[in-house]
Amino acid sequence: MNSAIALGSPARFRWRWTWLTPLILLIAVMAGTAIGETSIPLETILKVLANRLWGAGYAVDRIDAGIIWSYRLSRAILAACCGAGLALAGVVLQALLRNPLADPFLMGISAGASTGAVAVTITGIGAGAMTLSLGAFAGAGLAFGLVVLLAHAASSGTGGGRGTQAAGAIILAGIAGSQLFNALTAFIIAKSASAEQARGIMFWLMGNLSGVRWDDVLLGLPVALGGLLICLWHRRALDAFTFGADSAASMGIAVRSVRGILITAMALVTAVMVSKVGAIGFVGLVIPHAMRFLVGSRHTRLVPASALAGAVFLIGSDILSRILVPGQALPIGVVTSLIGAPAFAMILVRGTKIR
Amino acid sequence: MKLAAERVDWTVHGHKLLDDVSLAVEAGETFGLIGPNGSGKTTLLRVLAGLRRPKSGRVLVDGLPMTRMRQRDIARSISFVEQQAETLDRIEVREAVALGRTPFLSPLRSWSDQDDAIVSRALDDVGMRHLAGRLWHTLSGGERQRVHIARALAQQPSILLLDEPTNHLDIRHQLSILQLVRQLPVTVVIALHDLNQAMDCDRIGVMDAGRLVDIGTPRRVLTADRLQRTFGVHADILDDPQDDRRILRFRHAL
Numbered sequence A: 001m002n003s004a005i006a007l008g009s010p011a012r013f014r015w016r017w018t019w020l021t022p023l024i025l026l027i028a029v030m031a032g033t034a035i036g037e038t039s040i041p042l043e044t045i046l047k048v049l050a051n052r053l054w055g056a057g058y059a060v061d062r063i064d065a066g067i068i069w070s071y072r073l074s075r076a077i078l079a080a081c082c083g084a085g086l087a088l089a090g091v092v093l094q095a096l097l098r099n100p101l102a103d104p105f106l107m108g109i110s111a112g113a114s115t116g117a118v119a120v121t122i123t124g125i126g127a128g129a130m131t132l133s134l135g136a137f138a139g140a141g142l143a144f145g146l147v148v149l150l151a152h153a154a155s156s157g158t159g160g161g162r163g164t165q166a167a168g169a170i171i172l173a174g175i176a177g178s179q180l181f182n183a184l185t186a187f188i189i190a191k192s193a194s195a196e197q198a199r200g201i202m203f204w205l206m207g208n209l210s211g212v213r214w215d216d217v218l219l220g221l222p223v224a225l226g227g228l229l230i231c232l233w234h235r236r237a238l239d240a241f242t243f244g245a246d247s248a249a250s251m252g253i254a255v256r257s258v259r260g261i262l263i264t265a266m267a268l269v270t271a272v273m274v275s276k277v278g279a280i281g282f283v284g285l286v287i288p289h290a291m292r293f294l295v296g297s298r299h300t301r302l303v304p305a306s307a308l309a310g311a312v313f314l315i316g317s318d319i320l321s322r323i324l325v326p327g328q329a330l331p332i333g334v335v336t337s338l339i340g341a342p343a344f345a346m347i348l349v350r351g352t353k354i355r
Numbered sequence B: 001m002k003l004a005a006e007r008v009d010w011t012v013h014g015h016k017l018l019d020d021v022s023l024a025v026e027a028g029e030t031f032g033l034i035g036p037n038g039s040g041k042t043t044l045l046r047v048l049a050g051l052r053r054p055k056s057g058r059v060l061v062d063g064l065p066m067t068r069m070r071q072r073d074i075a076r077s078i079s080f081v082e083q084q085a086e087t088l089d090r091i092e093v094r095e096a097v098a099l100g101r102t103p104f105l106s107p108l109r110s111w112s113d114q115d116d117a118i119v120s121r122a123l124d125d126v127g128m129r130h131l132a133g134r135l136w137h138t139l140s141g142g143e144r145q146r147v148h149i150a151r152a153l154a155q156q157p158s159i160l161l162l163d164e165p166t167n168h169l170d171i172r173h174q175l176s177i178l179q180l181v182r183q184l185p186v187t188v189v190i191a192l193h194d195l196n197q198a199m200d201c202d203r204i205g206v207m208d209a210g211r212l213v214d215i216g217t218p219r220r221v222l223t224a225d226r227l228q229r230t231f232g233v234h235a236d237i238l239d240d241p242q243d244d245r246r247i248l249r250f251r252h253a254l
Helices: A002-007 A020-034 A042-054 A062-097 A109-123 A129-158 A163-192 A195-205 A214-233 A235-243 A245-250 A255-277 A283-295 A299-323 A332-351 B041-048 B071-077 B093-104 B113-125 B141-154 B171-183 B224-231
Strands: B003-012 B015-025 B030-034 B056-061 B078-081 B159-163 B187-191 B203-208 B211-216 B233-239 B246-253
Touching (some): A020 A042, A042 A062, A062 A214, A062 A235, A109 A129, A109 A163, A109 A195, A109 A255, A129 A255, A235 A299, A245 A255, B003 B041, B041 B187, B078 B141, B093 B113, B203 B224
Parallel strands (some): B078 B159
16 A cells, blocks of 8 residues: 555646646637537638638638637637636635635625726726726725635634634625625616616626627736646645644745735736626636545645636536527526536535535 | 744733743753643744744744744744644645645655655654555544644654644553654654653743743652642652652642
8 A cells, every 4th residue: 555655646646637638628618619509610610720820721601700719719718717717716715714615706706806897897997908807806805805804803713714613704704795795886886887887787797708809818818827827836835724824834834925925816816807707606616626526635736627627617607608598698607606506505515524 | 953932922912921931942852841721832832833923032943043034944944743733625644744845845846756755754653654545534633643743754853843742642652652752863842731741851841821930850840849839739759669760640639
């Protein structure tokens, strides 16, 4: 047994399946591009890509080409970025807060980001893509701070930050935070938006990828990749939090700065994703837990696995949202919640004991 | 490595948990910390481990003030076994022990065979090699404690701090852990509840209400008078005729 375990030690396993990652991602993006109201054969997609990337000059239907390049491909790529980003945010929050139920959506971070983004949209400060994300970031940071303070106050009598009681506290604090920020969002909309604006915003809030263009990918892709790199860079620090912050500090982790860097990065990732596609729920909760079962809880494997699975999950959800009700696109948040809520219930019932 | 505290104070919400504590632990020494519940043993260990910065006073590692060291450098010299550290993660014993290598790894310097060997040796040291593949939540309290000690050993520290490490262990494992700790060629500061076990330390310090009230060899410090004043028990001190060892026999609480 000894030698077998020595061979299968945490770091050794790492590269064996890595080559599959780009393949799976590519297949998912292709599927996201091919499937929809009008399905497009793979051959056409490849031709359009070849035309675009190398100027190959294949003859393709111009409408097909337009749909593929301007709508579906950018949409699938941004869906992948969002899924990866939100899953990573879940991984990091669960590791740092030592709480299996930590998730950007449940903790109200997404709600805060929505409030920030809506406030920027309606007041029209700058109104560019960047200011929208910055507004979302401000809202996300505010919400996170508020929720953590509240959870800390609620559980300080029970040893603050550990165990199931703290897990409950963070959910309760998250509910309070979400309610507050959703109410603020509704208030801002009711007070300032026209009926037309309000409808648009409401649809966007539920999670909506239909407006995605290449500009959005240009911001979303670097943010998702940056988030992934930051998580991978700090993978050992995330591991070191296994037995809590003090234990991490005793193993040489500069707890304050590492926490600061990772949580700021994840709030930023969440904010950018929310500002692009609205608040999509449960990705950050369901994906990391599912991946822990598949690859274990060490972050050398968990981080890339969650990013990949999050990306595939959101592309899949986007496909479902397009084909579930014929002739009508559901908000993607509806699909992820329909899948995520039961999974959340399952974690709640048996998962808080063993992650 | 030497470890010293100079006039250390620590206050929480106006309560003084450490009050002007000074001590110097020599290289290679096994130093026992004893004292009743709430006397500040754990707090002192946390300050010595660099987990809490003293409100006033300072901690020196081989003469170097800890405030000038990076957390990572502290962790390369000092490892700390907390009284209770739990996790909900599905983590294997070996993975938990491997965490001890954290201060020696960086994002770019990855895991090596040498790290593997160190982890295996640490598992051997605490007699947990045969459970290396077990999941954390299937372990008993004593096994968990031994994993934590193995994790601290995998850090290859020059100074090992232990907070009541024998708490959850049966007598066999208590004795084997203490024997192991004494044999290690490192400086050890160990908080102990069992005063008879404290008899085996080179020196002991007595904590009482946040103050270090006495330091010295166990024979000099553990007197009937001290047990009465600090611990509130009446005890007889016996000498075992076989090996001339001191034994404390506790009669009753005062």
